[in-house]
Structures are given as C-alpha cells and as structure tokens.
Amino acid sequence: MLYDASLNFIFWCPTKVVFGQNTALDVVMEVENLGCKRALIVTDRDLIKNTDIPERIKKALGKLSAGIFSDVEADSGVHIVNQGAKFGKEVGADCLVSVGGGSAIDTAKGIAILLKEGGKLQDYVGFQILTRPQTPHIVIPTTAGTGSEVTYIAVIKDHEEGRKLLFGDYHILPNVAILDPRMTEGLSPRLTAATGMDAMCHAIEAMHSLQREPIADGIALHAIRLIKEFLPKAVENGKDMLARGQMLIAANIAGGAFSNAQVAVVHALAHSVGARFKVHHGLANSILLPPCLRYNADVCGEVYLDVLSALGVNIEGIQPDQAGEVAADKIIEFTMKLGLPQRLRDVGVPEEGLRECSELALSDGAIIYNPKLISESTEVLQIYQQAW
Numbered sequence: 350m351l352y353d354a355s356l357n358f359i360f361w362c363p364t365k366v367v368f369g370q371n372t373a374l375d376v377v378m379e380v381e382n383l384g385c386k387r388a389l390i391v392t393d394r395d396l397i398k399n400t401d402i403p404e405r406i407k408k409a410l411g412k413l414s415a416g417i418f419s420d421v422e423a424d425s426g427v428h429i430v431n432q433g434a435k436f437g438k439e440v441g442a443d444c445l446v447s448v449g450g451g452s453a454i455d456t457a458k459g460i461a462i463l464l465k466e467g468g469k470l471q472d473y474v475g476f477q478i479l480t481r482p483q484t485p486h487i488v489i490p491t492t493a494g495t496g497s498e499v500t501y502i503a504v505i506k507d508h509e510e511g512r513k514l515l516f517g518d519y520h521i522l523p524n525v526a527i528l529d530p531r532m533t534e535g536l537s538p539r540l541t542a543a544t545g546m547d548a549m550c551h552a553i554e555a556m557h558s559l560q561r562e563p564i565a566d567g568i569a570l571h572a573i574r575l576i577k578e579f580l581p582k583a584v585e586n587g588k589d590m591l592a593r594g595q596m597l598i599a600a601n602i603a604g605g606a607f608s609n610a611q612v613a614v615v616h617a618l619a620h621s622v623g624a625r626f627k628v629h630h631g632l633a634n635s636i637l638l639p640p641c642l643r644y645n646a647d648v649c650g651e652v653y654l655d656v657l658s659a660l661g662v663n664i665e666g667i668q669p670d671q672a673g674e675v676a677a678d679k680i681i682e683f684t685m686k687l688g689l690p691q692r693l694r695d696v697g698v699p700e701e702g703l704r705e706c707s708e709l710a711l712s713d714g715a716i717i718y719n720p721k722l723i724s725e726s727t728e729v730l731q732i733y734q735q736a737w
C-alpha cells in the first residue's frame with residue numbers, strides 16, 4: 350500500500366513487552382522495576398475457579414502481593430471497578446497486576462484510575478481526560494486476542510444506565526505486558542479460535558481504517574501471517590507452546606496496530622450484537638468480517654490485496670476490485686476449519702433484532718473510521734442480513 354506526501358500520523362506504543370515461557374513467574378521483577386511494593390492481582394471469577402493461575406502469580410509475587418481481587422465478570426462493570434478500587438485502597442495497593450482476558454485488563458484500567466484520582470469513574474469517560482500517569486499496571490494475558498495489554502482504551506459497562514462507557518487515554522496504557530505462552534495453554538479450542546479471530550479483525554481493521562498508517566500496517570500484516578499459520582495449530586493442540594506463543598505475539602502487535610489506527614465497521618457491528626444479544630466479541634467479529642470485507646471492497650482493493658498476500662494467497666491475476674470478495678471467501682474457509690459458527694442466527698441473534706442493532710451500530714465510535722462512509726442504518730442492516 351502506498352501513502353502520499355501528505356502523510357501525517359502518530360504511533361504511540363510505550364508498553365514494555367516481556368515474552369517467554371514462565372516469564373509470568375518473574376512478575377516480581379517488573380513490580381520492583383516500577384518501584385512498587387504492594388501489587389494487587391485483578392482477575393476474573395472463572396480463572397480463579399477453574400485454574401491455579403492467579404494463585405501461582407500471587408505466590409510468585411511473594412511479599413509484594415497485596416492480595417487477589419477476583420470478582421471480574423465477562424463484561425467489566427463500573428460496580429466491579431468500584432469494588433476493586435475499594436479493596437485496593439484497603440490493602441494499600443500501589444500497583445496492579447491484571448491476569449485474564451479483556452474484561453480483567455479493562456477492569457484493572459478502571460481501578461488504576463480510581464486508585465490514583467478517586468471520585469467517580471464516570472467522571473473520566475472520554476478521550477484524553479487524565480492529566481498525569483495513573484497507578485502502575487502490569488498485564489498478564491490469558492487469552493490471545495484482545496490486545497488490551499497495549500491499548501489506551503478501556504470499555505466498562507455502566508449496568509445502572511445500561512450503556513458501555515469508553516475510556517481512551519494514554520495514561521491508562523499498561524506499563525508492562527508479560528506474554529507467557531504457559532498462561533494460555535488451558536484455553537478451550539473454541540475460545541482460542543474466537544479470541545484469535547478478534548486479533549485477526551484488529552489487524553485487518555487497522556489496515557482498512559481511515560486512520561491507517563504505515564507502522565500499524567507493517568505489524569498488522571505480520572499479525573495476519575502469524576494468525577493464519579498458528580491459530581489452527583493452537584486450536585488443534587492447546588499445549589503447542591510455539592503456536593500459543595506466536596498467537597500471543599500476533600494478538601499483541603494487532604493490538605498495537607489498532608490502538609493507533611483504530612478499528613472500523615466490523616467492530617461497530619460486533620459491539621452492537623454483543624451489547625444487545627451477548628454474542629462473544631471474537632465470535633461476532635469472526636462472523637461479521639466477510640460481509641464487511643465485501644461492503645468495503647470497492648474502496649479497499651489495494652489494502653485487501655496486501656491482506657490476501659499475508660493470508661498466503663497468490664495474488665497474481667487478482668484485480669483490486671476482486672480482492673474484497675476473495676478475502677471474504679478465504680476468511681470463511683479459515684473460520685470453518687477452526688470450527689467457528691458462520692451465521693448470526695447460530696449465535697443467538699434473532700432476525701427481528703437486526704434492525705435495532707443497525708441503529709445501535711450507527712452510533713458506535715468505531716464506525717467513523719470505516720473507509721466508506723456509512724450514514725444510513727439500512728446500509729448496516731444489509732450487512733447484518735448477509736451475516737444472519
């Protein structure tokens with residue numbers, strides 16, 4: 350893809366990344382490096398119920414552990430952030446170690462704000478509201494998908510108001526991300542596939558976004574290559590440490606790409622079926638990606654040729670105006686092999702709910718980055734109908 354001389358962008362990704370098997374057990378060094386003495390682990394209920402990971406991290410922290418806050422649920426909520434901050438204050442936490450997927454990480458981003466600033470979390474909704482560094486935060490992801498360990502975004506649900514709050518602030522970028530393949534080995538094949546496709550969508554969306562830029566393009570293309578090669582292997586054998594590690598790297602760099610270049614129509618539509626019908630974020634993205642590629646095909650030919658190359662397709666003879674269609678078919682072939690559902694009707698979305706989701710998607714913040722202007726809910730509805 351080429352850019353012209355008017356190119357103008359910022360690429361910002363200051364999070365220190367540590368990679369390797371068992372590196373999570375060296376978390377104490379990272380706490381010390383940050384000059385902290387009381388690390389609160391923030392994790393979710395399932396992880397503490399079904400694995401010994403949070404306890405192992407606590408043991409690894411030794412005297413620097415301030416305890417475990419394990420009340421995080423699937424959709425992180427303001428009330429959970431409030432409870433976590435209260436607990437953090439009680440135990441004198443001066444840094445956070447989030448262990449889990451997107452919800453645990455985003456909850457910790459919220460707790461980081463309240464521990465530093467106090468007050469109400471709702472006061473910090475929006476973009477670049479914070480004026481100083483927040484509570485230091487180390488992330489240990491247990492899924493390879495969200496990339497939240499390197500993004501400046503947190504999405505936290507206000508259950509009382511029934512809406513999702515968006516926090517976009519450079520001061521909530523985690524300080525350290527520890528990518529330890531051992532932390533993802535227990536993830537089920539289905540969740541491995543779904544979260545992996547979230548990462549795939551981050552990479553492709555960063556490339557077709559209106560805010561696309563060359564550094565993000567470069568890492569997004571590498572993420573696509575890695576996901577194409579290693580996601581099927583991680584799904585087939587969760588103990589394949591090479592595949593698990595490469596997927597963590599892919600999710601991480603795709604996170605760095607979209608944190609700078611943004612996501613677009615796929616995420617806008619996925620957020621809405623997630624909010625309205627609780628469809629898993631990665632699954633929703635996976636199902637919606639092909640019709641969105643077709644929708645954007647006439648303006649993204651060159652971009653999608655690059656995507657196809659990264660997917661290992663010989664693009665000789667494929668014209669730019671055909672690339673979106675071919676890419677959509679390739680994604681369907683890929684997700685079918687992963688055993689993922691192909692239709693919104695297969696994941697609990699009723700046909701009569703599509704109209705409401707279309708209205709909702711039109712007001713989603715991601716849609717403004719789509720390379721093709723979408724101003725009518727009927728356009729969104731057509732994409733949903735293709736995916737239904």
Ligand SMILES: [Fe+2]
Nearest residue numbers: 495547551630
């Ligand atoms: Fe996502």
